Amino acid sequence: MDFSLYKKIIDEVKDYVFDVNLFHRGEPLINPRIIDMIKYANENKIKTRIHTNGALLNENLSRELIKSGLNLISFSFDGYSKETYGKNRINATYEDTIGNIITFLKIKKELKSRTPITIIQVMEFDENLSPEDFQKQKNEFIKKFNTLPLDKLVIRTPHNWGGLLEIEGIKKVNRYKSKLIPCTFIWYSLTIFYNGRVYLCPQDFAGEILVGDVNKDSIKDVFNNEVITVIRERFKNKNISDLNPCNSCDRIWRETIAGIPKEYLKVFIKDNLTKN
Numbered sequence: 001m002d003f004s005l006y007k008k009i010i011d012e013v014k015d016y017v018f019d020v021n022l023f024h025r026g027e028p029l030i031n032p033r034i035i036d037m038i039k040y041a042n043e044n045k046i047k048t049r050i051h052t053n054g055a056l057l058n059e060n061l062s063r064e065l066i067k068s069g070l071n072l073i074s075f076s077f078d079g080y081s082k083e084t085y086g087k088n089r090i091n092a093t094y095e096d097t098i099g100n101i102i103t104f105l106k107i108k109k110e111l112k113s114r115t116p117i118t119i120i121q122v123m124e125f126d127e128n129l130s131p132e133d134f135q136k137q138k139n140e141f142i143k144k145f146n147t148l149p150l151d152k153l154v155i156r157t158p159h160n161w162g163g164l165l166e167i168e169g170i171k172k173v174n175r176y177k178s179k180l181i182p183c184t185f186i187w188y189s190l191t192i193f194y195n196g197r198v199y200l201c202p203q204d205f206a207g208e209i210l211v212g213d214v215n216k217d218s219i220k221d222v223f224n225n226e227v228i229t230v231i232r233e234r235f236k237n238k239n240i241s242d243l244n245p246c247n248s249c250d251r252i253w254r255e256t257i258a259g260i261p262k263e264y265l266k267v268f269i270k271d272n273l274t275k276n
Contacts, residue, residue, distance in 0.1 A: 019047035057100035080137035
């Protein structure tokens with residue numbers, strides 16, 4: 001994204017927005033001005049987050065990210081073992097990426113910095129592994145970060161990116177048997193692509209629902225325009241059968257307990273109900 005366009009966005013939302021996610025559909029560390037983007041948001045009292053695969057990290061960039069004021073960094077790591085990682089993250093090297101993350105954490109410890117909050121997200125998906133194998137690999141993986149300031153390990157399950165992907169072994173959406181749950185994205189966020197075009201949510205990976213363009217309109221006008229207002233009304237009325245890609249998105253057709261997706265129930269209980 002052009003930096004002047006980015007500044008325009010931040011200037012318009014600084015009195016309304018709590019944080020910005022500086023990533024979508026790509027690797028944020030490719031952006032040569034990512035440090036400037038983090039700093040500019042923080043100067044305007046907006047918290048910043050990035051999600052990276054960690055393959056491009058080095059010691060200098062790690063130090064810059066920590067000193068920039070970045071509030072949260074999450075690493076997407078595609079398997080506990082070299083074999084699983086190699087199948088899922090083509091052209092990246094397990095040992096190098098693990099080394100990059102460990103170096104980042106060592107620098108964070110050296111600088112005695114509490115930020116960024118550091119998370120590793122692991123996708124537990126390998127058709128050749130049993131739950132017992134996953135647990136064994138998970139235990140060995142966690143040991144690599146002993147004594148390092150890793151704040152959280154998050155286990156993720158694959159989703160279909162608004163119906164764009166069909167993944168073998170993942171439960172398909174059945175709109176006749178599944179219950180539609182509210183979509184939160186359309187009420188509190190916008191997804192802005194690198195060119196300033198605005199889409200409904202990050203699950204609309206292919207960019208099917210265009211709701212505006214911040215090159216022409218303000219964020220406030222886009223967030224309240226007729227296009228997105230009509231879509232919110234359709235969700236309220238559960239009338240999305242012909243709304244692509246929402247009608248095929250597995251995020252809004254998940255099984256829930258008390259409104260909480262079953263896949264995150266254990267995490268919810270651990271994070272919210274077991275604290276003193």
